[in-house]
Amino acid sequence: MRIDVVSIFPDYLAPLDLSLIGKARRDGLLDIRVHDLRVFTHDRHRTVDDTPYGGGAGMVMKPEPWGEALDALATQGDPRPVLIVPGPGGEPLTQRTARELADREWLVFACGRYEGIDERVYEHAADRMDVRVVSLGDYVLNGGEVAALAIIEAVARLLPGVIGNAASLDEESHEDGLLEYPVYTKPAQWQGRAVPDVLLSGDHGAIARWRREQQLHRTARRRPDLLHASAAADPDDLALVPAGPGDVGELLTLTHACWLTTGIENDTLQIPAQHETYESLAASLQITSTYVVRSHGRLVASARGRLDGDAWEIERVMVAPDLRGRGLGQWLLEQIEAQAPAEATAYSLFTGERSLGPLRMYRRAGYRRAGQGPFGRTVRLRKPRA
Known part of the structure; x- marks a missing residue:
């Protein structure tokens, strides 16, 4: 530069x-x-x-x-x-x-x-x-x-x-719309103050959850202006629920809005979601486990999954464009992972090779590249199930 x-x-x-x-x-x-x-x-x-x-x-x-x-x-x-x-x-x-x-x-x-x-x-x-x-x-x-x-x-x-x-750039303040969580180093005890036990546990899932909670608490205390009722990703306020026929209209609008952005980022019109119709989307509810998230009545996010061999194939992780950058995507990913059936031993998904925001989010969540995606300018990502 x-x-x-x-x-x-x-x-x-x-x-x-x-x-x-x-x-x-x-x-x-x-x-x-x-x-x-x-x-x-x-x-x-x-x-x-x-x-x-x-x-x-x-x-x-x-x-x-x-x-x-x-x-x-x-x-x-x-x-x-x-x-x-x-x-x-x-x-x-x-x-x-x-x-x-x-x-x-x-x-x-x-x-x-x-x-x-x-x-x-x-x-x-x-x-x-x-x-x-x-x-x-x-x-x-x-x-x-x-x-x-x-x-x-x-x-x-x-x-x-x-x-x-x-x-080290992935988990800094403001990367997901929230402030960074507290950080600690050796010694574990200093002047009568201890490092939180969870950070010494070796349980990476528990550590990730603790850090997420700390991000929310710190942001609410220091920068409440960064939080949004739809974007705080607090399980007490948001819930992932199965999509039904009544959701199709709003879900179609969200799909086109999200994948238009992805298409622009990756300079492609080959993404099937860009060409979704009301009828095809309604039919997809019968063959995939599709979930939606509402806030104050508005459909603000959605994701779906299906079992493909030993992998839980995660598709269409979508957040309303005006609510991006506030942590809702990371929370949504955790929620759709939790829907995986017991026989799934890994999580798999694909995204645009130039979609830098989603790629950072997936990398933070533990996903790593596993080859090319199913069509042009996409990459396959995979993560073992803990």
Whole structure:
């Protein structure tokens, strides 16, 4: 990935040479270039700001140096870059945003100062860049450099090879919409405080359940705004129940919504669920064990299973698109696994090879790749039954 940063204080970006980001630069995984905006001025004072039209306190960054700087960068590469302008008036930085940006080849950061950058710069840049104003939170900083450092670290650590153990990214805060569970290391006893017994038990199922409960409790206590009545995945509020004829209409809507997204991610129209009809879906209830989840009357999730040899074949694990990223998918997977008949010795499923969110969720749950899926651009995953 290439990253360019434009600032009137280029020395502010020196921390990009430290820690894992600095190592990634030295290893050639990141091409980070820092530019001094004042190079693009033409007066002896190297002026980058002026008074605002309409009056008011403070100064505004002039359009001329910014226009020249961004024009110079736009001619240096083929991929259309994303121009990120850190500012309190932008979209909030989330883990989802970081993952979106990590999929791009080239990011350009425009670090504003004073009262901000002349608005015409955004319009000018949009001709050759995808412009995004991104905020770290509901507060104001002196300039965009601190925010640029934070955004670059949030994005760069997601790139292959930057973090030594890529699996460590799977269970972090916000990866499934919840905060991370508490973590412990040796010694088991410290200053009269003990590590929870369940973490010493060796029972991986019990550990997974404990961690899930801790995620919910911590999120409810520290960030209740992240929880949703339909997405907390609390067994006291949600239940997996067999689907009936009365569910077919809503189930068809959910199916098309979910598999349209999968088709776009994987650039394919070969997925049978994309072509499901009311009649074919109603008929499938007779040959598969199909389950639905409702919240406040709304059908929000569904999954189905069938025994195929010694494996419980899990199909169509679906969560309403507006409720994704909040942990409901992981809970749903656990519930459909629990429906497996006694003779099943393994769980099996397939998903799109480019469906990064589902692939992360299945990997966290213990599934591993077991070959190609039943049709184009899908992969088969399998997990032994405990």
